[in-house]
Amino acid sequence: MALVLTLVAVAPTGAQSVEKSNISFMLDWTIAGTHAPYFIPLDKGYYKAEGxxxxxxxxxxxxxxxxxxxxxxxDFGWADVTTLIAFDAQNPTKELTLVYISFQDAPLAIVSFKSTGITTLKDLQGKTVADQHGSAAGAVINVVTKAGTPEEIKITRKFVTPQLREPMLIRRDVDAILAFDVSSIMTLVDLGVPRDQISVLRYADIGFDVYGTGLWVRRDFLEKNPRTVAAMVRAVNKGTKDAIANPGAAAEMMTKYAPLLKTDIECQRLLIALDHHLNPDVARYGLSHVDPKRMQKTIEQVVHVQKFERTPALDHVWTDRFLPPQAERMAPPLGTCGPK
Known part of the structure; x- marks a missing residue:
């Protein structure tokens, strides 16, 4: 009897409750420091502890x-909220739902060199920017420029692959690039550009105030596997808190899973990402806090910008039913890239 009790005591907390134990999880792009909150649970056994x-x-x-x-x-995906809303608007029978919000604002940005002088929307007049077909940043730039200033802003867009954007900016083939700040800033630094020479004009600062990125799941999966979703969210929440508390250790850990990553570059990239995680609402209400009115506005903005005929329902786009208690979602003090 004693042996049986010991085995029960050390069993994973979620092993007997999750409906599906083998989980596949797809990120948005190449593995980088940005994704540390999702690899930490793998590295520290948080997923395993949940079964x-x-x-x-x-x-x-x-x-x-x-x-x-x-x-x-x-089973799960992690990427920007605007893409999820656009997908749901066009695919009512295959809707995706956000179960954990990571970035409280969108990382969409206009990235340039300070010497170019792009600090406001008006400064884009007559400029040439690099974009990629189907990018979230490119999809909304015309509406952002119209909403941000009464003047007509005319820009020339060069469509290239993502790998060519930053090199084109360095060669001055374009004046700016439309991209995620969390990606482009440190890519430029890694290519030898001093960070203090880089200018970032975030869409959030020029009228496009939407939620950023989060953990997605299919609605049918969510309904059939609620304990699995809750377990995944708990593990991701723990990983997010660990990344906030010690970005340096998180970035170093990421090199186990992507050996070509440079710890110093990825730690700075992670800090940029964590800046999107943390805001006054999160400080007050905890990680993954969502204001329903702001989320509804996010949905409406995306639908308006991309001229969709259908507006997805708020409770189909986002749910908080799987979140851990607020006390477990309070963010720790933000750490640094140095030794702790």
Whole structure:
């Protein structure tokens, strides 16, 4: 009897409760420091403690992540909220739902060199920018420029692959690039550009105030596997708190899963990402806090910008029913990239 009791005591907390233990998880893009909150649970055993065996794969763009999760190739996805809303608007029978919000604002930005002088929307007049087909940043730039100033802003867009954007900016083939700040800033630094020479004009600061990124799941998966979803969310929440508390250790850990990453670059990239995680609402209410009115506005903005005929329902786009208690979601003090 004593032996049986010992075995029960050390069993994973979620092992007897989750409906599905083998979980596939697709990211938005190439594995980087940004993704530390999702690899920490793998590295520290948080997924395992919840009874989950999680396999994480890189993505090739948010749109592809949405398609793969919706089709059942992957159980969970992580990418930007605007892509999820756009997907739901066009696919009412395959809707995806946010179960954990990571970035409280969108990382969409206009990235340039300070010497170019782009600090406001008006400064874009007559400029040439690099974009990629289907990018979230490019999809809304015309509406952002119209909403941000009464003057007509005319820009020339060069469509290139993501790998060419930063090199084109360095060569001065373009004046700016439309991208995620969390990606482009440190890519430029890694290519030898001093960070103090980089200018970032975030869409959030020029009128496009929407939620950023989060953990997605199919609605049918959510309804059939509620304990699995709750277990996944608990593990991700723990990983997020650990990344906030010690970004340096988190970045170093990431090199186990992507050996070509540079710890110093990825720690700075992670700090940029964590800046999107943390805001006054999170400080007051905890990680993954969502204001329903702001989320509704996010949905309406995306639908308006991309001229969709259908507006997804708020309770289909987002739910908080799987979140841990508020006390477990309070963020620790933000750490640094140095030794702790």
């Amino acid at each position: 989950l065996n999680v396999k994480i794969d890189r993505g090739t763009g948010a749109g592809n992540t949405a398609s793969n999760v919706a089709s059942g190739v992957y």
